[in-house]
Amino acid sequence: MDELDRILQAAFPLMQTKLNYTDSVFAVWFSDLKLIDLKEDGALFTTGTKLRKKILETKYKQTVKEALAQIIGFEVEPRFELAEEEPVFPNLIVPDETPEEDPNERLEREREMMALTDETRSRRSVLDDYTFDNFVEGSSNRFALALCQAVAKEPTCYNPLFIYGHSGLGKTHLLAAVVNYIKKHSPGLKIVYKKSEDFINELIAGIAGGTTAAFKEKYRGADVLLIDDIQFIAGKESTQEEFFHTFSALYESDKQIILTSDRPPKDIQPLEERLRTRFESAYIVEVQPPNFELRLAIIRKKSATMGLNLSPELMEYMAERLNNNIRQIEGVLKKIHAISSIHGVTVNKEKIEEIISIVDPGNVPTAIMVDRILAVVSKHYGVSVEDLKSKKRNAEIANARHVAVYVIRKITPMTLKGIAGVFGKDHATIMASISKVEIDIKTVKNAQAQILSIIKEVKGKQ
Ligand code: ADP
Ligand code: MG
Secondary structure, three states, rough: OOOHHHHHHHHHHHHHHHHHHOOHHHHHHOOOEEEEEEEEEEEEEEOOOOHHHHHHHHHHHHHHHHHHHHHHHOOEEEEEEEEOOOOOOOOOOOOOOOOOOOOHHHHHHHHHHHHHHHHHHHOOOOHHHOOOOOOOOOOOOHHHHHHHHHHOOOOOOOOEEEOOOOOOOOOOHHHHHHHHHHHHHOOOOOEEEOOOOOOOHHHHHHHOOHHHHHHHHHOOOOOOEEEEEEHHHHHOOOHHHHHHHHHHHHHOOOOOOEEEEEEOOHOOOOOOHHHHHHHOOOEEEEEEOOHHHHHHHHHHHHHHHHHOOOOOHHHHHHHHHHHOOOHHHHHHHHHHHHHHHHOOOOOOOOHHHHHHHHHOOOOOOOHHHHHHHHHHHHHHHHHHHHHHOOOOOOOHHHHHHHHHHHHHHHOOOOOHHHHHHHOOOOHHHHHHHHHHHHHHHHHHHHHHHHHHHHHHHHHHOO
């Protein structure tokens, strides 16, 4: 398997989970997807039929993008192309319309269409599975969990509630658990649950279609309003305006509001002052990254649910290695599950390490890291990437090139020879660049700070 293959293989289970598709439905759209090129700004995929290409473009692009970002650690724009067989007559002009349809192709299309309807029928929300019962408690999420449970049992006892924390730590899970609990125990209450992107899109559509009244009625008629990822409202003025009124109307008539965000209110920028004041006067609780104990508890619980038989040593090893977020832990477990059920083997430590190194965004493939370094250095010094890689020797370009070389050497496992290859130089020149920067760091004011800020930006993109 090459690196691109490995990336895609690691992304598949994430896509499937996100879509909540059965294996067979998932296979219809994704079985022949190939990742054939990956750059700083784009990912090129191929697929076997026109229909799949179209469906991937219109329906699954975002899913593919998000899953890929989880694996490689930063976002790239996916493009889909038709995988072409080697043309037999390269000069033959292909007519616009296919005159006669290949029966096999038609069969396949029918199969795809059936799967599509099957999918619509069988689709249920992954949110249905998020409950308090399957939320594992630890010191990092205990307070948030307690507040959510209290509010679910007795809406408005903590009102409004604002939950924030990094991605993948369980905010959406908690929000959905509140929804599911209320649906079950207080079916009379009207719940409005929205991702903030959907809220924003609905509002924009409402304004365009002149149906804002219906929009208002829907939101202001809620007994419990839950909005996930409210940080996306930053900078959206008309949405903020509308949300402020909705928020105030609900709050004043003593309805429960729960918001989540990947950052605290003070860091949502730009945000209307009056809305910020509202957010800041909420009950604010942070969900923190899980400690070792919680990670281990989650691995235990989830592997038991999946029927994975992992030894205690392996689980501890995973808890040690996967110290980032809970979504990542799940991703690895699903991958292990997929491998062991497809191949009927139990996975060993080496295999797990291989999976982790793919899923762990700390471990971005070198070639991609190099592209990113070049892009950041280019932006930083106002020198194009081509110039960085060129033979040009004017001082500005040469200086930027030295820095790029130095940073590559510093933060990737690349050898001097490998780096020489990137710049079309020899290995002595590369060594000279590195010593030049090392001297600058010691002698030139701000040189070190500049390099650190470049490294930070490169890594920050994860
Ligand atoms: P966020 O919304 O904070 O980005 P999510 O709620 O989507 O994170 O959580 C990511 C994944 O991790 C979900 O599948 C969720 O079920 C799982 N998860 C997060 N925290 C826990 C937990 N404490 N116990 C069980 N599963 C969890
Ligand atoms: Mg979320």
